[in-house]
Structure formats: structure tokens, C-alpha cells
Amino acid sequence: MNSPILIACAHGTSSRLGAAEVNALRDGIAALRPGLDVREAYVDVQEPELPAVVAGLPAGETAVVVPLLLSVGYHVKVDIARAVKSRPDTVAAAPLGPDPRLAALLDQRLREAGVIDSDTVILAAAGSSDPTAAQNVEELANQLRALRPNRIIAAYGASAKPSVPDAVHAVREEGALVAAGPQGRVVIASYLLAPGFFHDQLAEAGADLVTAPLLPSPVLAEIALERFDAALAAGI
Numbered sequence: 001m002n003s004p005i006l007i008a009c010a011h012g013t014s015s016r017l018g019a020a021e022v023n024a025l026r027d028g029i030a031a032l033r034p035g036l037d038v039r040e041a042y043v044d045v046q047e048p049e050l051p052a053v054v055a056g057l058p059a060g061e062t063a064v065v066v067p068l069l070l071s072v073g074y075h076v077k078v079d080i081a082r083a084v085k086s087r088p089d090t091v092a093a094a095p096l097g098p099d100p101r102l103a104a105l106l107d108q109r110l111r112e113a114g115v116i117d118s119d120t121v122i123l124a125a126a127g128s129s130d131p132t133a134a135q136n137v138e139e140l141a142n143q144l145r146a147l148r149p150n151r152i153i154a155a156y157g158a159s160a161k162p163s164v165p166d167a168v169h170a171v172r173e174e175g176a177l178v179a180a181g182p183q184g185r186v187v188i189a190s191y192l193l194a195p196g197f198f199h200d201q202l203a204e205a206g207a208d209l210v211t212a213p214l215l216p217s218p219v220l221a222e223i224a225l226e227r228f229d230a231a232l233a234a235g236i
Helices: 016-032 050-055 074-085 100-112 131-145 164-177 197-202 218-234
Strands: 005-010 037-042 063-067 090-092 120-125 151-156 186-190
Touching: 005 016, 005 050, 005 218, 016 037, 016 218, 037 050, 050 063, 050 074, 063 074, 063 218, 074 090, 090 218, 100 131, 100 186, 100 218, 120 131, 120 164, 131 151, 151 164, 164 186, 186 197
Parallel strands: 005 037, 005 063, 063 090, 120 151, 120 186
Antiparallel strands: none
């Protein structure tokens, strides 16, 4: 039997830049573990689709699907779970987030953007209809609050509330009620892996500033390998 296969499963995007960033992440995982067979797969938008990748694995080989996703949600609980169930010796690892290192990376992005203590930070996640995803984002928000004194509000691009535009609007309205004194800016912290549809939408949400996505950063590849190793240690 060969070494276990790592299937790096991303959401998928129509953005060329976003796809390039995810490809670079996949390359970064392989570079950290020479000899590891790292394969490409997606749950939406792009090909190869995850079920086809799993079905095409060599018979008898062990494989771990590592979600290149930031929280548990429908894609993890349904799409990825269904794919690994379809083949023996295949399991799913945990998604990349929440993780204190991602909070530290968000803190870095905020510092790079020049965010100051008086600014309100809207932590913008993609969103999911699964309540566990929102719990994951709130956990990450708490990790970020431990690093920064800013007011931090979690908001979502879709399928959960508040939406990012609604959160920005609410903060603006609160500021308008303050009789006097300088008001900090409203800043969106992009809790997204890479450029794409959701990140583009953040620019239309009415904030003063939007930070860059998490990629590129070597931290994501390190976390992905840890998730892979933990899934193997748990046993197949």
C-alpha cells in the first residue's frame, strides 16, 4: 500500500485569481510534505468534482479529504460526507477553521490595512444554512477579539444573518445617533480564502475598507496538513 492520498477539496470559483490562489495553496501543501500525493477536487463551480475524484482513486489506497473550507456546513456535512461514504478507506478531515492561527492571520490583514483601535470590524464569512457554521465563525470572532480591542461583529455573505451590508448599515446608524465625538471607520475583515464572488460583494457593502482575503499565506497549508494527520491518527 502506498502513502495515504490527500484530496484537497475546495469550494470552487469562477475567479481566475481565486482559482490560482487555491492552486497555490494545494502546491504549498505538497511542498511541505514531499512525496505526498495531493489531489484536486471541488464541491461546486469547478471540476474535477469530488465524487469523481473519489471514484477514480486506486483500489485499496487510503485517502483523506481535507476541506479547504473555513467552517463546518452543508458542503462538509453533506457533499464531502457523502463522497467519503461511497468508498472504503476514505475519510474526511476537519475544515481549516476555526483556528487561532486564522485569527492571527486576520489580525495581520487588519494591521496591513491600517486598521486602528477605534474602527469597528465586521468579520465577513461566506455563510451557511447550517447553524454549526455560524458557531464556527463566532468562535473565530472570539479568537480575534482576544488579539484586538476593536468591536468585532460577525456577518455573512449568504444564508445566515446578519448579512454583511445589514451589519455595516447598523453600525452606521448607531454612529449617527452619537451626538458628538469622532467616529471610527467601519472595516470589513474578509474571512474568505481567496478572491471570488463573495469577496467582490464585500466592496459593495458600504464599508470604509475591506481587507484582503486570507490567501496567500503558508499558514493555510500548515493547517491543512495538520487536519490530514489528525484524520489519519483517528483511524480509517
